[in-house]
Amino acid sequence: MSDPILSIRDLSVRFRTEKGPRDVVEGVSLTVAPGEVVALVGESGSGKSVTALSVLQLLPKGLGSNPAGSIVLDGQEMVGAGETVLRAMRGAVAAMIFQEPMTALNPLHRIGRQIDEVLALRTRLSASERRVRIVELLAEVGLEALASRLDAFPHELSGGQRQRVMIAMALAGEPRLLIADEPTTALDVTVEARILELLDHLVRERGLGLLLITHNLNIVRKHAHRVLVMHEGRLVEDGPTERIFAAPAHDYTRHLIAAEPAGRPEPVAADAPTVIEAADITVSFPLKRNLFGVATKSLVAVRGVGLAIRRGETLAVVGESGSGKSTLGFALLRLLKSGGRITFLGHDLRALSGRALRDKRRAFQVVFQDPYGSLSPRMTIGEVVGEGLAAHGIEPDRAARRARVQGALAEVGLDPEMIDRFPHEFSGGQRQRVAIARALALDPDLVVLDEPTSALDRSIQRQIVELLRGLQARRGFAYLFISHDLKVVRAMSHRMIVLHHGEIVEQGMVEDVIAAPREAYTKALIDAAMLDG
Amino acid sequence: MARFQLTPLTRRRLARFRANRRGFWSLWIFLGLFGLSLFAEFIANDRPLYIGMEGQAYFPVFQDYTETELGGDFDTPADYTAPFMADLFAEKGATVIWPLIPFSWDTVVRDAAPYPAAPSARNWLGTDNDGRDITATLIYGFRISILFGLALTVASSVIGVLAGLLQGYLGGLTDLFLQRFIEIWSGMPVLYLLIILSAVIEPTFIWLLGIMLLFSWMELVGLVRAEALRARNFDYVRAAKALGLPSTRIMLRHVLPNTLVATVTMMPFVMNGSIATLTSLDYLRFGLEQSAPSLGKLLSQAKDLAVQAPWIPLSAFFTVAILLSLLVFIGEATRDAFDPRRGP
Numbered sequence: 001m002s003d004p005i006l007s008i009r010d011l012s013v014r015f016r017t018e019k020g021p022r023d024v025v026e027g028v029s030l031t032v033a034p035g036e037v038v039a040l041v042g043e044s045g046s047g048k049s050v051t052a053l054s055v056l057q058l059l060p061k062g063l064g065s066n067p068a069g070s071i072v073l074d075g076q077e078m079v080g081a082g083e084t085v086l087r088a089m090r091g092a093v094a095a096m097i098f099q100e101p102m103t104a105l106n107p108l109h110r111i112g113r114q115i116d117e118v119l120a121l122r123t124r125l126s127a128s129e130r131r132v133r134i135v136e137l138l139a140e141v142g143l144e145a146l147a148s149r150l151d152a153f154p155h156e157l158s159g160g161q162r163q164r165v166m167i168a169m170a171l172a173g174e175p176r177l178l179i180a181d182e183p184t185t186a187l188d189v190t191v192e193a194r195i196l197e198l199l200d201h202l203v204r205e206r207g208l209g210l211l212l213i214t215h216n217l218n219i220v221r222k223h224a225h226r227v228l229v230m231h232e233g234r235l236v237e238d239g240p241t242e243r244i245f246a247a248p249a250h251d252y253t254r255h256l257i258a259a260e261p262a263g264r265p266e267p268v269a270a271d272a273p274t275v276i277e278a279a280d281i282t283v284s285f286p287l288k289r290n291l292f293g294v295a296t297k298s299l300v301a302v303r304g305v306g307l308a309i310r311r312g313e314t315l316a317v318v319g320e321s322g323s324g325k326s327t328l329g330f331a332l333l334r335l336l337k338s339g340g341r342i343t344f345l346g347h348d349l350r351a352l353s354g355r356a357l358r359d360k361r362r363a364f365q366v367v368f369q370d371p372y373g374s375l376s377p378r379m380t381i382g383e384v385v386g387e388g389l390a391a392h393g394i395e396p397d398r399a400a401r402r403a404r405v406q407g408a409l410a411e412v413g414l415d416p417e418m419i420d421r422f423p424h425e426f427s428g429g430q431r432q433r434v435a436i437a438r439a440l441a442l443d444p445d446l447v448v449l450d451e452p453t454s455a456l457d458r459s460i461q462r463q464i465v466e467l468l469r470g471l472q473a474r475r476g477f478a479y480l481f482i483s484h485d486l487k488v489v490r491a492m493s494h495r496m497i498v499l500h501h502g503e504i505v506e507q508g509m510v511e512d513v514i515a516a517p518r519e520a521y522t523k524a525l526i527d528a529a530m531l532d533g
Numbered sequence: 534m535a536r537f538q539l540t541p542l543t544r545r546r547l548a549r550f551r552a553n554r555r556g557f558w559s560l561w562i563f564l565g566l567f568g569l570s571l572f573a574e575f576i577a578n579d580r581p582l583y584i585g586m587e588g589q590a591y592f593p594v595f596q597d598y599t600e601t602e603l604g605g606d607f608d609t610p611a612d613y614t615a616p617f618m619a620d621l622f623a624e625k626g627a628t629v630i631w632p633l634i635p636f637s638w639d640t641v642v643r644d645a646a647p648y649p650a651a652p653s654a655r656n657w658l659g660t661d662n663d664g665r666d667i668t669a670t671l672i673y674g675f676r677i678s679i680l681f682g683l684a685l686t687v688a689s690s691v692i693g694v695l696a697g698l699l700q701g702y703l704g705g706l707t708d709l710f711l712q713r714f715i716e717i718w719s720g721m722p723v724l725y726l727l728i729i730l731s732a733v734i735e736p737t738f739i740w741l742l743g744i745m746l747l748f749s750w751m752e753l754v755g756l757v758r759a760e761a762l763r764a765r766n767f768d769y770v771r772a773a774k775a776l777g778l779p780s781t782r783i784m785l786r787h788v789l790p791n792t793l794v795a796t797v798t799m800m801p802f803v804m805n806g807s808i809a810t811l812t813s814l815d816y817l818r819f820g821l822e823q824s825a826p827s828l829g830k831l832l833s834q835a836k837d838l839a840v841q842a843p844w845i846p847l848s849a850f851f852t853v854a855i856l857l858s859l860l861v862f863i864g865e866a867t868r869d870a871f872d873p874r875r876g877p
Contacts, residue, residue, distance in 0.1 A: 335771060335774060360777075364775075366772060366775045368768040370768055374769050376786075377542070378790050379786075387778065391776060391778045
């Protein structure tokens with residue numbers, strides 16, 4: 001291979017914190033050659049993103065610095081370089097692609113203008129030549145359809161299209177190195193696959209070097225030539241992709257690779273009673289109302305969905321964002337108004353309201369996706385978990401309630417002594433356990449799990465999946481498991497339904513659907529999940 | 534208990550507040566001045582703090598004595614500033630301890646005429662047109678301004694926050710009707726209302742507070758409403774709903790804390806506005822009753838006497854300016870403290 005386009009030697013990243021300086025990255029060395037895809041993997045907080053930001057010296061000013069090491073980008077030392085040099089390098093030699101294209105693009109500027117800005121800065125082309133070039137760039141990233149819509153605003157595009165625009169902007173400066181920081185994490189799996197194909201294609205055609213930062217090992221295995229594993233700010237392993245996956249040398253790498261959710265749910269008892277049965281569930285959101293407040297135009301988010309879950313059974317609801325899967329969950333929980341019938345343990349749930357509905361809520365609980373948002377930051381975890389018990393008068397006695405809360409914490413694998421701590425003292429996985437404890441403290445019959453693992457690192461996901469399965473086996477919970485990740489779905493669920501535009505397009509036993517998907521959409525989901533074994 | 538332990542967030546906010554030196558010192562100066570003015574009766578009064586006479590102790594600040602009780606001739610409340618009282622005390626060899634400033638705000642300073650009298654060793658800042666000591670008026674006026682401002686701020690914040698919470702959390706028709714009501718209500722010409730009303734009633738402290746409250750509670754509603762609308766979709770608020778908690782509890786326990794940051798940040802500025810409003814109403818003579826100490830009234834005297842008696846406008850102006858500036862600086866520091874984009 002030719003000379004590396006990027007070579008980092010013994011890099012440290014230091015952050016100023018309240019407790020004094022802290023080194024979040026220490027002694028990291030790596031190189032990226034033209035035409036090479038190097039993946040930097042690690043769990044959140046491992047220092048992979050700040051390493052990437054250091055390359056273009058984009059660390060937050062005054063807070064982050066590189067006290068040691070060197071970063072040579074195309075022969076130019078970046079650490080300590082002046083602002084003029086940095087500006088000449090940014091975008092022209094190396095360009096970055098960020099995780100969230102909605103926030104990385106300026107929402108007030110038309111996409112044509114945003115690409116044009118880079119061209120005007122980096123090339124000597126005239127306005128009309130730049131226009132031709134923009135269309136070429138859009139074609140290169142697979143957005144031929146947008147050639148006539150250069151005046152579109154970012155919000156008019158889909159997530160995948162926005163990410164392609166970001167890539168087109170990155171390419172406009174003719175860089176030799178692309179740094180992609182979790183470029184597909186915010187995208188649906190089917191879109192993710194196509195964006196990665198595009199990046200692969202660019203690396204081959206243009207001979208770009210690609211530094212790919214991700215926590216997703218599936219992506220790494222399929223797209224990277226070399227893998228660098230980071231753990232707590234240090235590089236623990238470095239090698240060709242096949243070697244790393246076939247024979248990981250470091251314990252942490254083995255831990256990461258083994259962290260894939262595994263196992264299968266316990267079979268459901270043949271005589272298990274039905275917990276919830278829903279028919280013809282329809283949810284629509286009014287878009288326009290007439291003078292009398294009657295909706296004249298509405299968005300139908302869920303259309304005519306029927307389902308039933310038995311005691312001890314997990315029904316997975318699978319679909320990409322916007323397919324209506326979370327909306328369906330909220331409708332079943334009666335947190336959203338819906339049409340249709342919901343029968344919960346023999347009661348017609350839609351006939352209840354006010355006080356009667358509140359009393360019934362004990363029996364159906366929910367666990368949300370984001371463990372940071374679902375716990376009130378101002379309450380101790382004891383108060384969080386005990387609140388429902390108090391509201392339902394289950395344990396009116398303070399001491400008994402405390403004991404029961406501690407029991408719930410122990411059941412989800414937390415130390416009961418931590419009852420008086422605040423959520424910020426816990427990691428993401430621990431917070432998710434608190435949220436699960438809040439739900440199970442009320443001893444519900446049904447728990448709606450709204451992507452409970454998708455905000456967590458793989459190894460934590462596996463623990464949470466095992467916890468949820470264990471609880472189901474012991475307590476016989478019925479789960480409605482909302483997810484887009486088929487690996488987790490397979491480890492958790494008995495049956496699944498696939499939602500697309502608010503309608504069920506496919507349903508059946510999980511194994512059957514995975515073995516023989518009928519719909520193209522289901523096939524794409526399964527391909528993206530790279531299921532094995 | 535764990536509940537009272539400072540969360541790191543609170544500690545960081547306190548640190549950021551302290552980091553704004555100007556605001557931090559303003560807070561202490563303000564608290565000091567306010568604390569002193571609460572004891573105005575002991576600092577500026579036309580009654581002695583203590584009289585020791587013929588083996589007996591008298592505390593005129595706390596208790597009214599008649600002249601006969603003190604050995605005088607008439608059975609009327611003693612006027613300690615009268616020359617014959619001084620003679621009486623001298624004759625009986627009494628120990629008399631006077632406050633630092635031997636005038637109350639409504640004491641007419643004898644033998645300083647013609648009024649307004651210029652600053653002197655006795656009247657540090659001179660007297661006003663009616664012969665009252667300006668220093669004493671400033672101390673009492675300062676106190677009443679702050680008390681009025683505080684009362685109005687607290688009362689209008691409580692009402693405003695509750696209204697905003699209801700609007701934001703319940704939404705729908707509640708929101709629609711309250712919002713329309715506020716739009717109409719805030720269109721009322723407050724000043725004219727006050728002018729008309731003050732023609733009918735002599736405005737007392739409570740009366741004026743009530744009238745001002747009718748119109749000032751709307752200040753925070755929009756802010757709190759927006760925060761509550763946002764908080765309504767937080768996962769932990771949804772989770773609380775899914776737990777089956779009653780709406781009142783969700784609002785007070787889960788939504789309210791989110792709105793407090795915005796409220797606390799605004800409070801010094803709301804208070805500033807309240808004090809400025811009271812001062813300007815007093816200036817226009819539609820404020821507090823004629824017989825109350827007030828910075829605004831001093832200012833309106835100053836308007837006519839600016840040339841003959843520059844000490845009146847200067848002292849009134851600097852008192853108001855310093856008070857309002859202190860509050861603005863405190864407000865700025867509070868805003869910094871709650872600004873998440875600031876560094877540690």
